[in-house]
Amino acid sequence: xxxxxxxxxxxxxxxxxxxxxxxxxxxxxxxxxxxxxxxxxxxxxxxxxxxxxxxxxxxxxxxxxxxxxxxxxxxxxxxxxxxxxxxxxxxxxxxxxxxxxxxxxxxxxxxxxxxxxxxxxxxxxxxxxxxxxxxxxxxxxxxxxxxxxxxxxxxxxxxxxxxxxxxxxxx
Amino acid sequence: xxxxxxxxxxxxxxxxxxxxxxxxxxxxxxxxxxxxxxxxxxxxxxxxxxxxxxxxxxxxxxxxxxxxxxxxxxxxxxxxxxxxxxxxxxxxxxxxxxxxxxxxxxxxxxxxxxxxxxxxxxxxxxxxxxxxxxxxxxxxxxxxxxxxxxxxxxxxxxxxxxxxxxxxxxxxxxxxxxxxxxxxxxxxxxxxxxxxxxxxxxxxxxxxxxxxxxxxxxxxxxxxxxxxxxxxxxxxxxxxxxxxxxxxxxxxxxxxxxxxxxxxxxxxxxxxxxxxxxxxxxxxxxxxxxxxxxxxxxxxxxxxxxxxxxxxxxxxxxxxxxxxxxxxxxxxxxxxxxxxxxxxxxxxxxxxxxxxxxxxxxxxxxxxxxxxxxxxxxxxxxxxxxxxxxxxxxxxxxxxxxxxxxxxxxxxxxxxxxxxxxxxxxxxxxxxxxxxxxxxxxxxxxxxxxxxxxxxxxxxxxxxxxxxxxxxxxxxxxxxxxxxxxxxxxxxxxxxxxxxxxxxxxxxxxxxxxxxxxxxxxxxxxxxxxxxxxxxxxxxxxxxxxxxxxxxxxxxxxxxxxxxxxxxxxxxxxxxxxxxxxxxxxxxxxxxxxxxxxxxxxxxxxxxxxxxxxxxxxxxxxxxxxxxxxxxxxxxxxxxxxxxxxxxxxxxxxxxxxxxxxxxxxxxxxxxxxxxxxxxxxxxxxxx
Numbered sequence: 015x016x017x018x019x020x021x022x023x024x025x026x027x028x029x030x031x032x033x034x035x036x037x038x039x040x041x042x043x044x045x046x047x048x049x050x051x052x053x054x055x056x057x058x059x060x061x062x063x064x065x066x067x068x069x070x071x072x073x074x075x076x077x078x079x080x081x082x083x084x085x086x087x088x089x090x091x092x093x094x095x096x097x098x099x100x101x102x103x104x105x106x107x108x109x110x111x112x113x114x115x116x117x118x119x120x121x122x123x124x125x126x127x128x129x130x131x132x133x134x135x136x137x138x139x140x141x142x143x144x145x146x147x148x149x150x151x152x153x154x155x156x157x158x159x160x161x162x163x164x165x166x167x168x169x170x171x172x173x174x175x176x177x178x179x180x181x182x183x184x185x
Numbered sequence: 186x187x188x189x190x191x192x193x194x195x196x197x198x199x200x201x202x203x204x205x206x207x208x209x210x211x212x213x214x215x216x217x218x219x220x221x222x223x224x225x226x227x228x229x230x231x232x233x234x235x236x237x238x239x240x241x242x243x244x245x246x247x248x249x250x251x252x253x254x255x256x257x258x259x260x261x262x263x264x265x266x267x268x269x270x271x272x273x274x275x276x277x278x279x280x281x282x283x284x285x286x287x288x289x290x291x292x293x294x295x296x297x298x299x300x301x302x303x304x305x306x307x308x309x310x311x312x313x314x315x316x317x318x319x320x321x322x323x324x325x326x327x328x329x330x331x332x333x334x335x336x337x338x339x340x341x342x343x344x345x346x347x348x349x350x351x352x353x354x355x356x357x358x359x360x361x362x363x364x365x366x367x368x369x370x371x372x373x374x375x376x377x378x379x380x381x382x383x384x385x386x387x388x389x390x391x392x393x394x395x396x397x398x399x400x401x402x403x404x405x406x407x408x409x410x411x412x413x414x415x416x417x418x419x420x421x422x423x424x425x426x427x428x429x430x431x432x433x434x435x436x437x438x439x440x441x442x443x444x445x446x447x448x449x450x451x452x453x454x455x456x457x458x459x460x461x462x463x464x465x466x467x468x469x470x471x472x473x474x475x476x477x478x479x480x481x482x483x484x485x486x487x488x489x490x491x492x493x494x495x496x497x498x499x500x501x502x503x504x505x506x507x508x509x510x511x512x513x514x515x516x517x518x519x520x521x522x523x524x525x526x527x528x529x530x531x532x533x534x535x536x537x538x539x540x541x542x543x544x545x546x547x548x549x550x551x552x553x554x555x556x557x558x559x560x561x562x563x564x565x566x567x568x569x570x571x572x573x574x575x576x577x578x579x580x581x582x583x584x585x586x587x588x589x590x591x592x593x594x595x596x597x598x599x600x601x602x603x604x605x606x607x608x609x610x611x612x613x614x615x616x617x618x619x620x621x622x623x624x625x626x627x628x629x630x631x632x633x634x635x636x637x638x639x640x641x642x643x644x645x646x647x648x649x650x651x652x653x654x655x656x657x658x659x660x661x662x663x664x665x666x667x668x669x670x671x672x673x674x675x676x677x678x679x680x681x682x683x684x685x686x687x688x689x690x691x692x693x694x695x696x697x698x699x700x701x702x703x704x705x706x707x708x709x710x711x712x713x714x715x716x717x718x719x720x721x722x723x724x725x726x727x728x729x730x731x732x733x734x735x736x737x738x739x740x741x742x743x744x745x746x747x748x749x750x751x752x753x754x755x756x757x758x759x760x761x762x763x764x765x766x767x768x769x770x771x772x773x774x775x776x777x778x779x780x781x782x783x784x785x786x787x788x789x790x791x792x793x794x795x796x797x798x799x800x801x802x803x804x805x806x807x808x809x810x811x812x813x814x815x816x817x818x819x820x821x822x823x824x825x826x827x828x829x830x831x832x833x834x835x836x837x838x839x840x841x842x843x844x845x846x847x848x849x850x851x852x853x854x855x856x857x858x859x860x861x862x863x864x865x866x867x868x869x870x871x872x873x
Contacts, residue, residue, distance in 0.1 A: 019243075037293060037295045037296075039295040039298075039299075040295055044294060044295075047210075048293070048294070051212065052203070053203070053206070053207075053209075053210035054202065054203015054204065055203065056207070056365070056366070056414070057209070057367070057444070058365040058366065058367065058447070059367075059447035059802065059803055060446060060447060061447060061802060063447070063802060063803035063804050064365055064447075064803050066365055093203065094201070094202065094203035095202065095203045095204075097201075097202070098202055103198065103201065103202070107201040107202065110197070110201050111193050111194075111197035111198060111201055112193055114193060114194065114197075114767050114768060114771045116194075116197065116200055116201070116644075117415070117644035117645070117646070117771060117772065117775060118364070118365070118366065118412075118413060118414045118415040118416075118643055118644025119196070119199075119200030119201075119205055119412065119414070119644065120207060120364070120365045120366040120414025120415060120644075121365045121414075122200050122201055123201075123203050126201060154816075157811070158811040158812045158814065159811070159812050161811040162810040162811045162812040163810075164810075164811070165365060165803065165808060165810055166365065166811075167362075167363050167364050167365050167415050167417065167779075167808060168415055168644050168771075168772075168775045169774070169775035169776075169777075169778035169779060169782075169809060169814070170771055170775060171778060171809075171811050171814040172774055172814065172817055173771060174811070175811065
């Protein structure tokens with residue numbers, strides 16, 4: 015039932031269409047977690063400061079805690095649950111496990127989605143704040159700068175960077 | 186042998202696919218949501234609490250406050266003793282800003298949050314005191330639960346006979362654990378039993394506190410903490426999220442989830458208290474230390490005892506004829522502190538190892554050399570031998586790898602473009618040991634083994650490490666081990682804290698495996714062995730047991746902006762036998778980055794008028810991000826702990842301990858100015 019406080023939206027999440035009625039106050043993060051049962055996306059701060067809730071919206075990385083669900087009607091969403099294909103880990107996921115790019119694992123879904131989006135941004139030629147002209151190589155400084163929206167208090171940063179760099183090189 | 190080989194963590198696949206369930210992820214039918222409401226004044230009383238408007242909102246089921254909440258047992262305690270902060274919603278007293286004063290329960294989180302916003306709360310404000318200082322009039326000796334402070338030799342005489350005396354005061358601010366998973370719990374009651382999925386560092390210990398609070402048998406409290414999104418000490422205490430969820434679930438007769446907001450994590454879950462530390466060190470002209478006096482003060486709440494044991498380094502790192510340590514507690518109207526990564530040792534090492542560096546500076550002796558010249562052969566305070574002490578190897582091997590030998594000793598002279606460059610060193614010790622734990626292992630009919638332990642894995646790799654240890658102890662591959670952890674029903678176990686979780690659980694599992702192997706020949710399967718290590722632990726060992734580190738840092742300082750950046754960080758560690766080098770290295774580099782973050786970024790700031798924390802989010806309270814983290818290396822020296830049957834020691838804390846001092850010493854070498862207050866922020870570099 016929709017009324018002035020609730021709205022029906024349609025979301026294409028990890029390749030599946032869902033129609034749901036959301037509280038107009040509901041964030042995309044809570045719609046994914048509470049209504050679609052996709053709890054892989056994490057709530058670390060609910061105010062856009064930690065990056066744990068990062069997902070891909072139409073291929074671009076977005077903090078889902080700062081996105082109202084009603085504004086996401088009709089978009090395509092990829093969450094951490096959609097990164098593996100047919101049970102096969104993506105190269106990024108595989109590298110995170112093998113190189114131990116995680117400890118407690120709570121920021122990991124956001125790190126992974128952010129890294130996937132970042133690699134696409136880099137492939138499209140986007141510069142970062144540390145880029146100095148030309149097409150930037152994805153060296154450690156570039157990766158660190160581009161990933162700085164994703165906090166990791168266990169500070170698995172060195173192995174996260176290694177995992178991303180290895181994935182980028184093998185592409 | 187599986188122990189000693191690098192292996193990825195067992196739950197890695199679950200964590201990279203989003204399938205690992207954390208406390209706020211577990212689906213429960215009929216779930217209601219609780220929204221915590223915290224006090225906005227720093228001391229006073231609740232004058233009125235009007236819930237009518239909140240209760241009239243759609244979906245709001247109940248408002249719990251001090252007037253309608255069930256009574257809780259006031260005698261509940263934490264590790265340090267009775268804890269008056271645990272019984273929530275019992276009276277109108279507001280002991281500190283951020284104290285939970287109500288919980289709004291509703292069908293959805295949005296409705297609960299709207300209800301919380303509609304609560305009308307009036308306070309009688311009383312004057313508060315957050316003016317922390319070593320010489321505060323309320324200062325008193327700290328608890329001696331960890332043993333008496335050191336007092337050997339004639340301090341005054343040795344100071345008088347010293348060629349140089351460093352006498353300085355160092356300060357560290359309030360710091361917050363900031364695990365990325367906020368505290369959350371889902372609780373429900375069934376047949377007089379309390380069930381909960383909680384985020385904590387030791388579900389067994391938490392179940393005991395909850396049983397006391399709710400005055401029921403511990404056997405009726407079932408706490409699960411299967412995956413925990415970081416702890417760093419901040420989830421060792423029985424959290425408000427769990428207490429309130431259990432109260433509310435009873436009140437509304439439904440399961441209730443309480444997930445704290447980030448702001449509430451800052452305001453209501455414990456922090457490392459601020460410290461002020463006076464260190465006096467006297468030395469003769471040859472660099473031989475004669476006198477060490479470390480007097481540290483920390484803040485706490487009158488609600489609960491607590492110890493920030495800053496004086497540990499002074500009693501173990503160096504030999505000196507006179508060593509005195511003093512620890513002072515200053516009760517203030519603050520959130521009760523709780524242990525945070527490298528409790529005591531981390532702020533204590535910053536002060537002590539900075540002062541040692543200042544001795545080297547005044548004598549014109551290389552700071553690495555000064556440290557090597559003063560190594561004790563036995564514990565300088567107790568006179569007991571060390572069980573293993575590979576600190577010298579950490580220092581010399583670290584120096585070799587870091588290139589310390591080429592170091593120009595002069596401060597403030599190396600420039601690269603606009604930047605000043607410097608290097609620094611510090612070392613640290615952290616007390617090690619074993620706490621009582623139990624384990625049980627079943628040899629199944631199909632040849633596999635089910636291992637049960639009340640341990641929890643907060644990101645330490647405990648699941649992977651304990652599986653490896655069990656496999657070796659039983660002489661099978663890890664595929665034959667089914668490890669169950671993270672549940673208070675799995676038996677008494679130490680929590681993942683104090684660098685003792687894995688050590689304690691490893692001991693319980695190896696002893697249980699031994700007992701099972703004795704039972705196995707000819708036994709009908711399945712057969713189970715259970716061991717509680719309580720009677721096996723030697724609480725009075727005749728040797729001192731520590732882990733050790735040497736940390737080397739290279740920094741740049743920009744004299745125009747005051748910005749300090751760490752360019753290189755190397756840690757050499759002696760932590761006993763290493764169970765899994767891949768995961769151990771990650772834990773240690775992570776802890777070193779925690780130390781970097783403490784050195785340069787982290788500072789809890791209170792408004793001087795209202796007393797409220799103004800840095801209560803991750804924008805105001807900066808923790809190290811990807812771009813702050815340089816090339817960093819952690820490695821081990823060969824070590825074996827003879828007091829442990831597996832040769833292991835904990836390594837949760839030692840990584841953070843020496844890092845801040847190494848960075849501060851490097852900042853001095855770069856700029857020529859000592860930074861005696863953390864964090865070394867831009868303004869402190871520009872106007873020290």
